[in-house]
Amino acid sequence: MNRLPALPACCSPLDDRWLLPDILPDTFLLSTCFDPLLLASDDFRSSAIEPPASIQRSVPKRQAEFLAGRICARAALHRLDGQPCVPAIGEDRAPVWPAHVSGSITHSTGRAAAIVARKEHWQGLGMDLENLLDPERAERLAGEILTPPELLRLATTSQDDRALLVTLTFSVKESLFKALYPIVGKRFYFEHAEVLEWTQDGQVRLRLLTDLSEQWRHGSELQAQFGVKDSQLLSLVGIRA
Numbered sequence: 001m002n003r004l005p006a007l008p009a010c011c012s013p014l015d016d017r018w019l020l021p022d023i024l025p026d027t028f029l030l031s032t033c034f035d036p037l038l039l040a041s042d043d044f045r046s047s048a049i050e051p052p053a054s055i056q057r058s059v060p061k062r063q064a065e066f067l068a069g070r071i072c073a074r075a076a077l078h079r080l081d082g083q084p085c086v087p088a089i090g091e092d093r094a095p096v097w098p099a100h101v102s103g104s105i106t107h108s109t110g111r112a113a114a115i116v117a118r119k120e121h122w123q124g125l126g127m128d129l130e131n132l133l134d135p136e137r138a139e140r141l142a143g144e145i146l147t148p149p150e151l152l153r154l155a156t157t158s159q160d161d162r163a164l165l166v167t168l169t170f171s172v173k174e175s176l177f178k179a180l181y182p183i184v185g186k187r188f189y190f191e192h193a194e195v196l197e198w199t200q201d202g203q204v205r206l207r208l209l210t211d212l213s214e215q216w217r218h219g220s221e222l223q224a225q226f227g228v229k230d231s232q233l234l235s236l237v238g239i240r241a
Helices: 060-081 135-145 148-155 159-184
Strands: 027-033 101-108 111-118 122-131 193-198 203-208 221-229 232-240
Touching: 027 060, 027 122, 060 101, 060 111, 101 159, 111 122, 111 232, 122 159, 135 148, 135 159, 148 159, 148 193, 159 193, 159 203, 159 221, 159 232
Parallel strands: 101 122
Antiparallel strands: 027 111, 101 111, 122 232, 193 203, 203 221, 221 232
16 A cells, blocks of 8 residues: 655644544545644645645645645545545536545635545535634525525524524535535535524435436435534535445
8 A cells, every 4th residue: 555645744643533423434534634824835745746726826825725635635545445646626626536436625724624435335425614603794694595494494593503503504505515516517506405404413404406417306305414613513415326
């Protein structure tokens, strides 16, 4: 098995602890904490990761989160099949995984993660990490993120949970897109999915509100899960093969 390059100083040791309520079998999930202030000029070279032109032109924060995400993805793929592959960026800006792999990369302030599996086990994986919205911003964004029925349910939610619910709705819809887009090849948006219910222990039920393919039609329901740690919310949608 090929050895991986040493981690740059801007990234913490990789963490393989499961960050969500339910472990998905046959998957590998790795995360790291990163500090853009510790990013060195040769970290991409020493990490054997080639930054695309858009990343080379970007600010240190964007460079550090890209590097951290790709380091997690490469290590997860290495655990999956022993190959140190770094997913490229496709024309649609999504990661390009090996043909037999489904996967997802995510990052937010100071943290990045990736999850991978063979398509024979999971045909789609979508993961999203978000900073918890503060109550004022959550109220401002609710109308852009939530459907009318979701807004009605938000109105009956306790004040303490309203910002969490808006953050959760945003995140699980991002995860849903990441899981389904590689399968259906069709873009869809916040208004095309709806959170039907969620529980404090991290379970979410979603419904599509548009036709995406013969298999994935209006009314299709999916399960998601989420966890909150250090004021960040991580959500995951897994679609079995």
